[in-house]
Amino acid sequence: MPRRAIVLVPGFGRNERNLLRDRLVRALRHYTDGWRIEQLEDGDGARAGAARLRATARCGGESREIDVYEAYWADLVPDWSRESPWARFKRGGLLLRYWLFGGARAWRDRGEAPPRAATAMRLAALALILWWLVVALLLLQTFGAISIPDAFGAIPGFEKLWAQISVGAAAVTGSVLAGLLLWVWSLGYLEQFANISAYAKAYLRDEPCGDDDIGLRAKTKARALQLLDQVSDVSGDRAYDEIYVVGHSLGGAIAVDALADYGDRLDHVVLFTWGSALGLLSQQEPLVECEIGKFYEARPRIRGWIDVVFPQDYMGSQVPVPRRIDAAGKPGAFYDPLFPKAVTPHVPRGMHLFELADIHEAYYRCEKALLMLV
Numbered sequence: 001m002p003r004r005a006i007v008l009v010p011g012f013g014r015n016e017r018n019l020l021r022d023r024l025v026r027a028l029r030h031y032t033d034g035w036r037i038e039q040l041e042d043g044d045g046a047r048a049g050a051a052r053l054r055a056t057a058r059c060g061g062e063s064r065e066i067d068v069y070e071a072y073w074a075d076l077v078p079d080w081s082r083e084s085p086w087a088r089f090k091r092g093g094l095l096l097r098y099w100l101f102g103g104a105r106a107w108r109d110r111g112e113a114p115p116r117a118a119t120a121m122r123l124a125a126l127a128l129i130l131w132w133l134v135v136a137l138l139l140l141q142t143f144g145a146i147s148i149p150d151a152f153g154a155i156p157g158f159e160k161l162w163a164q165i166s167v168g169a170a171a172v173t174g175s176v177l178a179g180l181l182l183w184v185w186s187l188g189y190l191e192q193f194a195n196i197s198a199y200a201k202a203y204l205r206d207e208p209c210g211d212d213d214i215g216l217r218a219k220t221k222a223r224a225l226q227l228l229d230q231v232s233d234v235s236g237d238r239a240y241d242e243i244y245v246v247g248h249s250l251g252g253a254i255a256v257d258a259l260a261d262y263g264d265r266l267d268h269v270v271l272f273t274w275g276s277a278l279g280l281l282s283q284q285e286p287l288v289e290c291e292i293g294k295f296y297e298a299r300p301r302i303r304g305w306i307d308v309v310f311p312q313d314y315m316g317s318q319v320p321v322p323r324r325i326d327a328a329g330k331p332g333a334f335y336d337p338l339f340p341k342a343v344t345p346h347v348p349r350g351m352h353l354f355e356l357a358d359i360h361e362a363y364y365r366c367e368k369a370l371l372m373l374v
Contacts, residue, residue: 003240008024009254010251034057034371050067076209076216275308307341
């Protein structure tokens with residue numbers, strides 16, 4: 001019986017180990033038109049950590065065993081919940097500078113408009129700054145009028161500006177409803193977008209995080225490579241005929257980084273990227289485009305790469321065709337397209353345009369994407 005391994009590289013989030021693996025397993029058991037999916041006992045030995053499935057076609061009787069793994073890295077996500085207001089304000093400023101100006105040159109060189117994901121990142125950083133400015137104004141109003149420091153009193157026009165700030169603070173505090181809405185907003189999607197953009201920046205720059213000096217990108221890629229090696233080393237009659245790697249959101253970039261170093265084992269691999277934002281990331285950091293370019297030069301080549309992006313997903317962007325790097329290390333002409341264009345399925349029914357975070361997670365219940373894995 002043919003055997004297939006599915007290695008899920010999840011997106012950003014402080015989730016428990018195998019939580020998203022089990023979510024994918026449940027989806028495979030329910031969104032598989034024309035197939036009967038049975039869950040078996042979990043794997044052991046060389047296949048430890050796998051959720052085992054048997055898929056049988058309802059017409060024709062074709063069947064295969066599928067083991068689902070998760071390349072876990074959620075424990076590497078920093079806990080920003082204890083940050084001070086000043087630290088969050090400072091982080092928002094750095095994010096705004098990074099996402100606003102970081103990819104401008106690449107967009108110009110490629111002659112392309114920036115992906116919508118870039119707009120989402122900018123708005124998240126800007127909203128974070130505005131939120132903490134509102135908090136500062138509320139504090140000014142709460143503690144009453146604060147006199148102008150002597151050092152600023154002699155600055156022309158500063159007294160008028162200070163008065164306008166006081167009026168603004170009074171206007172904000174005069175609307176309790178607006179304050180409550182801002183508070184609820186700050187606890188929800190605003191913080192989520194800001195944390196995603198902060199981690200993406202730290203990952204792309206390979207910034208160290210934790211007790212050692214190893215960068216986030218190196219640590220995360222090592223996790224994915226370790227699991228891929230474990231899966232590939234299964235031998236004998238238990239060996240896998242093919243390996244499907246599914247990278248969701250930022251997990252798509254992690255999967256690309258890991259597989260770019262996978263060597264001659266690539267000919268057994270099919271890569272699926274779900275809402276990966278690689279279009280944004282490759283313009284933000286040239287290193288990402290270089291990693292994608294390795295798939296065009298690799299021998300043997302990867303068996304296939306299928307990119308899935310909802311048109312309404314503002315946090316995802318399609319995988320771009322990379323440029324060749326010349327002897328001087330500068331980007332030159334584009335490669336000839338090697339992989340098919342992105343699949344753009346409809347968002348599952350019952351979802352609305354403004355449910356941005358939910359749309360980005362809806363790949364787990366997109367039947368068109370899930371059937372490709374069976």
